[in-house]
Amino acid sequence: MKSEPNVFSIDDLSVAADQTTCWDGVRNYQARNSLRDQIKLGDGVLFYHSNVELIGIAGEAVVVREGYPDYTAFDPKDVHFDPRSDPKSPTWYMVDIKFVRTCRGIISLQRLREIPALKQMRVLQRGMRLSVQPVTSGEWRAIMMLPQWT
């Protein structure tokens, strides 16, 4: 999951109530499908900092609630309000994630590009803008072997 740390960072997650947050505001259909259909309770989450000087993986989280309607779409006062999302048949979904740990130093995008096992990783492909992306088990294992987790 990608986040701009000046908006919401891994540190923000670590001090949030119950160290948990709802991943609201995703307004892209492909990412919506992941949130609604694919992401399961207990799934690991790589927390990625984007659009910042030090781009890369900043920490780990875990899914603690599976897809449910993103209620911020129903609130006209919310920045993520979307009048087309009908509460009876919601357009947008979110999951809840909980903090697990912070990396000992960001695992930079540059570093990720050097790892052969991550050649196909979605976030490394050009033009990949999705804010929620699947990670394969092979990619997960390769990333978890890095020294920043110890």
Added chain:
DNA sequence: GCCAACGTTGGC
């Protein structure tokens, strides 16, 4: 600040 990538919108 630039600009490539790409999703969305809307005229036809």
Added chain:
DNA sequence: GCCAACGTTGGC
């Protein structure tokens, strides 16, 4: 249903 225009994302 096509596609040009436009807006956003996000690395550089």
